[in-house]
Amino acid sequence: AQAVFPFGQQIAAKQLRTAAMMKPTPNEVFTTIREQLSVSLHLSLEALQQQLEQASQGDDTIKATLFDASLRSIGVFLTSQDLGTIMRHCAGRMEKSYSITRFLGMLRESLPPYRQRIVNELWESLSQGRPTVAVEEILKRFDASKHPLVVSLELPAERVYEDFGIALGRLSRDGMVEKEAIEFYYKELSACMSPARDHNFAAAVLEAFHLIVPHEVSKEHMAHLEMLLMDKFRMHTTIGQDGLHEAVRKYAHMQDQANTGGLGVIEFRGLVHSLGLTLPDTQVVALFEHLAADCGGGRVAIDHLESVMQVLNAGPCEVYNYKTTALQSMGSSSDPVVLKIFRILTKKDHSKKDQTRLVRRLFEAFREADKERYHGVPHKDFSGALWQCGIRLGSQEELQLRNLYDQNRDGSCRYPDFLDTIHSLCSRQVPARMAMIDELWNALAGPDAPAMRSSDFKEAYQPAGHPHVACGWKTIAQSKLDMENFLGEALLLDAVTLELFTNYMMMESSCITDFSDFQSFVQNGFLVSGAAA
Numbered sequence: 001a002q003a004v005f006p007f008g009q010q011i012a013a014k015q016l017r018t019a020a021m022m023k024p025t026p027n028e029v030f031t032t033i034r035e036q037l038s039v040s041l042h043l044s045l046e047a048l049q050q051q052l053e054q055a056s057q058g059d060d061t062i063k064a065t066l067f068d069a070s071l072r073s074i075g076v077f078l079t080s081q082d083l084g085t086i087m088r089h090c091a092g093r094m095e096k097s098y099s100i101t102r103f104l105g106m107l108r109e110s111l112p113p114y115r116q117r118i119v120n121e122l123w124e125s126l127s128q129g130r131p132t133v134a135v136e137e138i139l140k141r142f143d144a145s146k147h148p149l150v151v152s153l154e155l156p157a158e159r160v161y162e163d164f165g166i167a168l169g170r171l172s173r174d175g176m177v178e179k180e181a182i183e184f185y186y187k188e189l190s191a192c193m194s195p196a197r198d199h200n201f202a203a204a205v206l207e208a209f210h211l212i213v214p215h216e217v218s219k220e221h222m223a224h225l226e227m228l229l230m231d232k233f234r235m236h237t238t239i240g241q242d243g244l245h246e247a248v249r250k251y252a253h254m255q256d257q258a259n260t261g262g263l264g265v266i267e268f269r270g271l272v273h274s275l276g277l278t279l280p281d282t283q284v285v286a287l288f289e290h291l292a293a294d295c296g297g298g299r300v301a302i303d304h305l306e307s308v309m310q311v312l313n314a315g316p317c318e319v320y321n322y323k324t325t326a327l328q329s330m331g332s333s334s335d336p337v338v339l340k341i342f343r344i345l346t347k348k349d350h351s352k353k354d355q356t357r358l359v360r361r362l363f364e365a366f367r368e369a370d371k372e373r374y375h376g377v378p379h380k381d382f383s384g385a386l387w388q389c390g391i392r393l394g395s396q397e398e399l400q401l402r403n404l405y406d407q408n409r410d411g412s413c414r415y416p417d418f419l420d421t422i423h424s425l426c427s428r429q430v431p432a433r434m435a436m437i438d439e440l441w442n443a444l445a446g447p448d449a450p451a452m453r454s455s456d457f458k459e460a461y462q463p464a465g466h467p468h469v470a471c472g473w474k475t476i477a478q479s480k481l482d483m484e485n486f487l488g489e490a491l492l493l494d495a496v497t498l499e500l501f502t503n504y505m506m507m508e509s510s511c512i513t514d515f516s517d518f519q520s521f522v523q524n525g526f527l528v529s530g531a532a533a
Helices: 006-019 026-039 046-055 064-073 080-089 100-108 113-127 135-141 157-171 179-191 195-205 219-235 243-255 265-274 281-293 302-314 336-345 352-369 379-388 395-405 415-426 430-445 454-460 476-487 489-493 498-511 515-524
Strands: 061-063 097-099 132-134 176-178 318-321 326-329
Touching: 026 080, 026 100, 046 064, 046 100, 061 064, 064 080, 064 097, 080 100, 097 100, 100 179, 113 132, 113 135, 113 179, 113 195, 132 135, 135 157, 135 176, 157 179, 176 179, 179 195, 195 219, 219 243, 219 281, 219 302, 219 379, 219 395, 243 265, 243 302, 265 281, 281 302, 336 352, 336 395, 336 415, 352 379, 352 415, 352 476, 352 498, 379 395, 395 415, 415 498, 430 454, 430 498, 430 515, 454 476, 454 489, 476 489, 476 498, 498 515
Parallel strands: none
Antiparallel strands: 061 097, 132 176, 318 326
């Protein structure tokens, strides 16, 4: 794997550590923070610093609970292992506390060589040999409309310009800015961008001042481009055996009109565009040259392209634990991406009513995507179901999630396993709830019955007994409509199967977090015969 994909060693090592339940390194944790700050559209660490200082009431030491809450308030979600790694390197004076100054210092760190050269080039253009430059002169040259977040319509140009002006005013002395101040500003901007986003950093520094961005692509960013290409291939896989193999062959041969078994730079550019991957042409050419280098240069063999994609896609699904001499699966409810999704669904700024609506929508979205009831959906439908619930993940997080629920690599994610995990996170006393669901089915349909008439189920369902009706979150008619929408075609076929009933009750169980409320729903939400009751 390392011979085919030398820049994937860090990614593979991180996956192995995660699978083996080992503690993450500080570099991995701070990279995760930078990626989430980038997704949250932060341009500096000012918001983070203000939250930490406000929570600590101006003290440099902050308690662990307040530290985690401050990070979550600005869109950064870390696992307990990540927080433990930070504490070991940024411990405060008190027990179970963090040093704000040490944490922000490690997050800022020094600029990587490539980014330092970019900042030096900007300063040479601004200063023209002078030791200081006026703030007004810098703002006059700054064109916020060229900022990558403005070009991608993620932020308005007015906000980018205003934030830049405020930052310069804070860092200037008597209206003059030194090189150290410019470096400090872009060091904070760099802290909000993962190492894989070197091109975005270069564009934010140089293109905003109408300077030419160099064509150089760092090793970290090249690894990111390869992962993006593989991610796009996976999005175009279909249900069946070896979906990635078919996808790579299909799209590569569409561009190889001469049937040479390889792609030149023009054909490779067409391949990237046909997959829907939008990249600057300089990055497309750099990626082509990187892949073509192993084929002698000037041409990417389709066989080599497929092998690289297969190596990236495979990833370690299972690892050998030398302590227990047993194979442990990576599919765990403690997976950080799954925990992030759970935190998004149950954010504190959501009301309880909104939380239950989002969880219900998640179950319904996957059921709508799996119209043929294969218990699996293509990768793009899996991501689409998450998007319908307002869950936006980065490409690396989506890749990790797909590897977790597509372990046989057929291009289809088993969403029931994912929903089982969400159910276990949302609900308490899951085994007891599942036992109550089984008992209710036996009372409604009879012991070990595979199905029951939908007319009998509709007659037995008592929406007035639903806890959300009792507390006024929904009306009786709405509760009944929710049930009918979930059962869907089963009502027309006049057959509610045990599997469908269990899925419906699991969805309700995930929405009803209190165990006593769920117990009340089982007892009062369905009318059963006297003997069965």
